[in-house]
């Protein structure tokens with residue numbers, strides 16, 4: 001059996017599912033910075049699929065690729081703690097303001113830089129936008145087939161990958177040639193937890209920038225243990241055309257953002273008393289809303 | 292050239308509802324832009340499909356018919372549309388935000404280097420002035436969707452790179468016959484000119500598609516529960532009420548995430564959009580993503596322990612109380628007063 005080189009795309013996202021009171025600013029808008037940054041949930045499902053391939057076959061490597069600010073290196077460490085082999089952080093100021101098209105351009109170039117690869121796996125979508133666009137766009141830019149909404153990767157052979165997909169009203173099993181890009185649905189199995197052995201092994205896994213900023217000197221440690229290096233990739237490293245990145249490389253523009261202000265209707269305010277509820281039911285029957 | 296296009300999805304020989312809803316919207320946009328409405332249908336055994344489509348005011352139907360094109364596969368469908376769009380240069384292309392639309396639209400947007408906005412809740416024509424470039428744009432498509440955390444509504448535009456593409460969930464737009472006698476043209480595509488062998492490298496081995504089970508979209512009365520319902524067990528109260536008054540049960544995303552109710556019943560921006568005669572929101576706070584899927588309901592009742600819950604501001608009746616007290620009383624008084 002040939003090697004199976006897997007790249008898992010993972011994103012650090014604000015936890016939009018838990019927008020608590022302290023994340024609201026006085027004007028009623030959300031303070032993004034106050035939200036905890038988490039591993040995008042479906043990217044964890046994706047990582048689990050990659051790790052299962054590693055459990056099942058020999059000569060499998062799992063590489064994480066994340067695009068984001070410096071602190072997104074946390075995502076890579078999180079992946080290493082769960083069983084990934086190494087990771088790359090795609091980070092550069094020039095990426096700021098990129099929409100999904102510009103993002104997928106950068107990611108596809110980073111994948112080519114990391115290549116050779118056989119399978120790219122990502123979550124179906126990120127919870128901060130729910131667009132589900134970056135996976136298919138990256139597949140198109142790489143010129144490879146895409147298989148979306150995977151629930152289980154059933155088999156990998158030297159030639160192809162067999163995948164079970166979750167559709168709105170059923171399932172479909174497909175066989176796609178390697179290399180292929182797969183996006184994983186939330187109905188796929190949850191990701192395994194961190195492994196104590198890997199936490200010990202990788203707790204000092206750092207990017208160069210993090211090493212420079214650290215108060216402790218990790219240089220020596222990293223020289224002896226190169227697997228602790230989290231490689232950073234910049235716009236220059238992936239040889240990207242800056243016109244295709246950031247705001248200028250993004251065909252979609254945000255024209256305006258409106259805070260939602262609720263217009264109060266003239267509601268009838270009722271208590272839970274028998275009388276209030278019976279009166280309401282009578283009105284609804286009378287005006288033919290129910291009954 | 293420069294027309295409004297709608298990708299029409301096929302399910303067992305019929306055009307799916309969301310595509311008909313988009314044709315209805317597309318017709319309105321085309322009228323405003325004084326251009327034509329065109330439909331793209333890709334599949335197999337598409338006989339008489341035009342009879343279904345022309346009444347929505349379609350001026351041209353592009354049909355690609357071949358037994359390899361059904362069931363849906365990304366690569367051949369994408370190749371056909373890419374070439375068709377390069378030839379026809381649409382200004383707007385709309386897709387249903389279904390598992391098919393959300394799979395293929397980004398692939399095409401990437402190939403054409405154009406913008407794509409997911410899950411729009413409203414589409415209108417407007418203008419834009421770019422101060423930096425001192426340039427004015429007329430007749431752009433405003434792609435409007437709730438964004439981050441639900442507290443904002445974003446208007447997205449694609450000024451330079453066309454087509455302007457958007458996906459819209461089922462039920463967000465209304466489906467309406469434009470003119471039962473409307474007749475347009477049929478343009479049959481020579482499939483082999485649009486696809487090549489490599490487009491068929493992915494093989495479908497097995498498919499199990501179930502018939503649609505719940506139809507909350509078609510329900511006149513919806514009893515919807517949120518995280519405040521507290522448990523799957525408590526949801527039984529909602530089913531009881533729905534049974535008695537003849538409605539369906541739906542839920543918020545928080546209720547779905549907590550496994551109180553199945554995903555098919557989720558209402559909102561990333562679930563189904565509904566417009567029932569009566570919507571009873573039980574223990575739902577009313578985040579904008581939820582309201583996006585139900586605020587067109589003719590009448591809204593909110594049952595909530597928190598009088599300040601945002602949902603209350605769009606409700607016609609607000610009952611301040613606990614669902615476990617209020618719902619049994621509603622059932623009791625309905626039984627007592629209905630004939």
Ligand SMILES: Cc1cc2nc3c(=O)[nH]c(=O)nc-3n(C[C@H](O)[C@H](O)[C@H](O)COP(=O)(O)OP(=O)(O)OC[C@H]3O[C@@H](n4cnc5c(N)ncnc54)[C@H](O)[C@@H]3O)c2cc1C
Pocket residue numbers: 016017127128129130439440441516517518519520521542543544545546557558559560561562563573574575576577578579580581584594595596597600612613614615
């Ligand atoms: C990109 C994106 C897309 C989203 N799409 C959707 C979508 O499609 N649909 C959707 O619903 N949400 C969606 N959301 C989530 C949305 O922002 C909210 O988090 C969600 O709607 C909250 O659900 P809820 O009202 O049930 O829960 P909560 O906000 O937790 O509200 C619970 C309510 O129950 C009340 N309550 C508690 N106990 C009781 C009781 N015993 N009796 C009566 N009332 C009680 C509380 O006062 C509160 O108002 C989306 C979010 C994002 C970021």
